[in-house]
Amino acid sequence: MMALKRIIINFKHYRYLMIQLITRDFKRKYKRSVLGVVWSLLYPVLMMSVMAIVFSHMFRFSVEGTNYLVYLMTGIIMWSYFSEASNSAMTSVVENFALISKVYIPKYIFPVAKCLFVGINFVLTLIPWIGLIIITQFGLGTYPANINIYYLLLPYIFACLFLFTIGVGLFLSCVSVFLRDVFYIYGIILTIWNYFTPVFYSIEILPKSLKQVFAFNPMYQYITTARDIVLYGKCPSLLTLGLLALISIISLGIGSLVFKKNQDKFIYYI
Numbered sequence: 001m002m003a004l005k006r007i008i009i010n011f012k013h014y015r016y017l018m019i020q021l022i023t024r025d026f027k028r029k030y031k032r033s034v035l036g037v038v039w040s041l042l043y044p045v046l047m048m049s050v051m052a053i054v055f056s057h058m059f060r061f062s063v064e065g066t067n068y069l070v071y072l073m074t075g076i077i078m079w080s081y082f083s084e085a086s087n088s089a090m091t092s093v094v095e096n097f098a099l100i101s102k103v104y105i106p107k108y109i110f111p112v113a114k115c116l117f118v119g120i121n122f123v124l125t126l127i128p129w130i131g132l133i134i135i136t137q138f139g140l141g142t143y144p145a146n147i148n149i150y151y152l153l154l155p156y157i158f159a160c161l162f163l164f165t166i167g168v169g170l171f172l173s174c175v176s177v178f179l180r181d182v183f184y185i186y187g188i189i190l191t192i193w194n195y196f197t198p199v200f201y202s203i204e205i206l207p208k209s210l211k212q213v214f215a216f217n218p219m220y221q222y223i224t225t226a227r228d229i230v231l232y233g234k235c236p237s238l239l240t241l242g243l244l245a246l247i248s249i250i251s252l253g254i255g256s257l258v259f260k261k262n263q264d265k266f267i268y269y270i
Contacts, residue, residue, distance in 0.1 A: 022117045066143055067140075067143045069132060069140065074226055078223050081119070082164075082219060085118035087187075089166070092111045093266060108263070111166070111169040112170075157226050157236075160222065160247070163251070174258050177265075178265075197219045
């Protein structure tokens with residue numbers, strides 16, 4: 001409880017720095033961009049359009065009884081958030097060594113700020129996603145998305161994904177200080193992880209033995225739970241909702257423990 005209280009006090013004390021870090025990332029990302037933040041809305045739409053053409057027409061992917069565009073975009077926006085946020089968090093401490101070496105700052109602020117920055121972009125991508133869901137009600141695709149009361153659980157699912165990503169980001173940002181090879185290794189891991197997450201295909205096409213392995217993939221759990229609500233109108237069970245929270249807590253706990261245990265050594269690796 002004391003550690004949690006100290007973290008809350010630090011966030012209040014350094015909230016201005018947090019805002020400045022997020023603002024800096026926004027300026028850096030959209031510098032000299034004509035459309036600016038509009039790209040956060042266009043990117044998922046363009047990506048979905050390209051992938052829909054490739055996988056539904058060239059590779060003939062489809063998911064029986066569902067709107068494939070909504071199925072695809074749900075996977076894209078959730079996977080894109082995790083991959084981009086964890087990648088950005090991984091490099092955050094190393095990128096800010098100059099600042100860390102001059103003044104005392106709680107070092108976990110840097111990976112958390114990266115996750116928040118990408119999280120803002122994630123919220124923006126929800127706008128075209130919701131727009132797509134609405135359009136399916138008027139004939140886009142064979143099957144319309146399912147609009148139901150269980151959408152109220154989506155913020156909970158996204159919050160669990162956010163906490164899980166922070167945990168991964170804290171762990172990676174710590175390890176990368178001591179082992180820069182992680183920058184390259186994690187890129188390979190993400191690629192493999194992406195293929196083992198049903199973003200563009202259905203798990204039903206896989207052998208039964210392989211399906212059981214997917215149950216241990218956290219991203220599969222988050223994406224599938226969101227899809228069950230949006231595509232099938234299913235209410236996640238309490239067991240499923242508890243599992244999502246448990247995964248997030250374990251990730252955040254491990255990431256925080258590793259980060260806290262090693263953060264005082266960072267200064268020696270500048």
